[in-house]
Amino acid sequence: MAKIAIDPLTRIEGHLRIEAQIEGGKVVDAWSSSTMWRGIELIVKNRDPREVWALLSRI
């Protein structure tokens, strides 16, 4: 039984970590984690709705 982790996962936009549990040469379980958070949901709260497009397009 082995566990592998791939971090950083490249050629994607953003930061991603993949962990996989391997038994007998097969992946039996896997986890993905987004390893970056900015809280844009909290940033757009109470803002002028007309400018929210500009913030959210920079996700």
Place this chain on the structure above:
Amino acid sequence: MQDESLFSDLSKRGISRRNFLTFCSTMAATLGLQSTVVPQIAEALEKKQKPYVVWLEFQDCAGDSESILRSTKPTIAQLVLDVISLEYHETIMAPSGKNAEKSLNDVVKNHKGKYIAIVEGSIPMKDGGVYCCIGGKTAIDMAKEVCGNALATIAVGSCASYGGVAAAAPNPTGAVSVKQAVPNATVINLPGCPMNSENLTATVVHYLTFGALPQCDKEGRPLFAYGKRIHDNCERRTHFDAGQFVRKWGDDGHRKGWCLYEMGCKGPQSYMNCPTIRWNEGTSWPVMAGHGCIACGQPQSWDALGSMYTRLPNVPGSGYQTTADKIGLGVAAAAAAGVAVHAAIRSSKSKSEDKK
């Protein structure tokens, strides 16, 4: 440093000598230098070896990477950035995981103090930096190691330069700029959302030619790109001076390309070279496309200048012509009044210029 010089790569890629020199002239112009330095730039690019570059992404949207990569045709500028020895860039590199980390560690270890670090995205400081981790390391630890040991760090985009989007109120993750996170690093800021790839190219060319980073303002921004106010170089400026404003999206003035100041344009508070170099290979820029400037290259632009569509208060000089027109309605008085108003405009203009 790599063995091959830049030009040997360009000639292999079918870039003619003539095109290469045209590119050198464009770079000189972008940097605000006289044409006499063109041979110096050309010589440096031909002879100097390619610098090692690592590109780190922290709290980013890859917008600055896109700004570099998304070009409709390969330009020489793109090639210049292509042929620097880009050893690490998460979004475009082939290796993943441990092999990716190795590429980065090798440069930091083997070329300490000689490589250029480019950083895209802000660095979260809150809660021990847990809001951005790469390969199990926090962004703050990575930045300290990579930027702290670099010859110089180029912060690309407003997030790396000022904190940007992530640092907009209430800044949930305690996001800061590269310079704030690693105060001892040599950092040059190329803000903008995204930064303009022409400015990154010009900064790299300046470094290769003169062996030094370009002169900067107090915000750490190179003067060649951020020394002039958008409002002063705007193609709609004459409409501002004439009091011809867009009052509603799609109105007659909007269709005629009048000034967007009343619609919330932040050009009067923004320092960047968008009106002169434009975007997408000089095709257009936001104001040309019909939307006001959002001051994306200014510190804390999401909070500091009010809502995007709220008019900036009291920009000196607005509506001169409106007054002139009102006075000019009286036919007999028109000529004399016109001259008087013109004189008043001249005097108030020079006053406002004196204040700067």
